[in-house]
Amino acid sequence: MRIGVCIKQVPDTDSHLRIADSGRGVDDSNLNWVISSCDLCALEEALLLAEAEVARGAERPELVVFSLGPARVEEALRKALALGVDRALHLVDEALQGGDAIADGRALAAALAGERCDLVLTGAQSDDLGQAATPAVIAAILSCPYAWLVMAVELDSRSKSLRIVRELEGGMNEVLGLELPALLAIQAGINRPRFASLRGTLQARKKPLRREDCSGLGVDPGLVGAAGAGIEIEAVSLPPAGAGGVVIDGASAEAAAGELIAHLEREAVL
């Protein structure tokens, strides 16, 4: 049994984002890079599933982490190894840069197919571009059962099946049965990701991390990266500031609180 996890390295959501001089993206010279939050939950879920298999006396599934991106992504892969994943595959090639969800999904699907994973987990949505599409693209290309916004996973490795809970709108959940191989896009909140131990961090240095380029993956460089992307960002801008709202000076908490109460009295909501 092999479980693959796809992760994306993104700017820390608490980073101050500056629009790049080109106006087409974010200035990436001074950012703190982390594993996207849903992807961290996908990693944790894979670790929990492996532990549950061991706890019931089954063989521990092998866990493989995949990520596409430049050299900096190696740090995210080492972190996944430190958390307990067994080995890592880094999709790194100049021709893989600048892709959208479809181009990246194509490259990741090729890598996953090469590793013949029984179950693939990803995050439901990245914290940066947030198209929430890469997992569906991978599932379409691998043509395997798929579910998005997964809030609980039970794996039955004997019958090669899954029982999952998927989030719906308005506080409802749907319970689904899927057969392996399958791909699940994990929603934030399914678990609380662990922190890497010192021992894990030391072990991670010795775990295998393999780099693959387009030819190693067997993908056409014209169908991945910027060349394979179906969309192009033309301009990035700040959202409009307050929709005509009243800004209350926050320098003095007491004064601000008093001013707000006066406004709320006038609005007749107190």
Place this chain on the structure above:
Amino acid sequence: MPAVWLVEDTRGGPGTQEVRACGRALGGNCRVALLEEERLGPYAPGLYAEALHALIAQGDGEDPERPIVVLLPHTYQSAEYAPRLAVRLGAAYIASVSGASLDDDGGLRFRRSIFQARLRADVRPKKRTVVATVQVGAFGGAGPAPSPHDVFEVGRPADIEEHQEREILGREAASGGGVDLASAERIVTAGRGVGGPDEVSVAADLAAALDAELGASRPVVDNGWLPREHQVGSSGHIVTPNLYVALGVSGSIQHLMGMSGSRIIVAINKDPEAPIFSVAHYGIVADLHDVAPALTRLLKARRQSA
């Protein structure tokens, strides 16, 4: 002008109006692909994507250079299969758009939020066919209802495997009850900015002083600081109280969808760039741990003197 497909279901579910309004913004030459569960079978992402692909890819004998835009609502169902439809059509995919326009030279532009609504991007498709999901709640005003002869029923594809890709075992409420956010007149919501499980009390104290229900943003629930029944947002409760006070809530799109219909919105946040300020009627850029206790004290004093 592009040929636009509006994907609708027979229930007229959420986002139908927004999808029509987006179609109108793109020239209004619209046809409807109507999804009927009785005809298609129970929803599964592969089935719906393949069925729509079969309808849309058959073409209509029109100009093969003419752009085609397929619009779906960005709901938990259609956003699950829309990327697969884009892959099958060889189309560009653009998720949760809040704006769309057509240049004088026929070029398509879509606007969407990125970096959790901290920035927005103008996106240009590089393919002739585009699949886009439309943010529910974006696009004010209703688009015209298409005339019946422009409605095409989506059929079950003949070559679809009978084998089910996934089986629906049931539905359940995501959380227990006990919190009545839906009918609350006032709500005070704790966001990630409150800092931790022991500091949620700053929001609870203000809620008590206002006689309000206590809400929570998604990160607060995901971190276990408050149970899920407190969650406000598209995946939790959609609320429309008279007064909504957001403490340390940054304001993800999902959160804004869940509360932006409130009558009076107050936001208190240290970060002046927090997207919550874009919907707030009253904003205070300050540490909530200073302002909220001050508010609680003044409200209590006000009540005693009344």
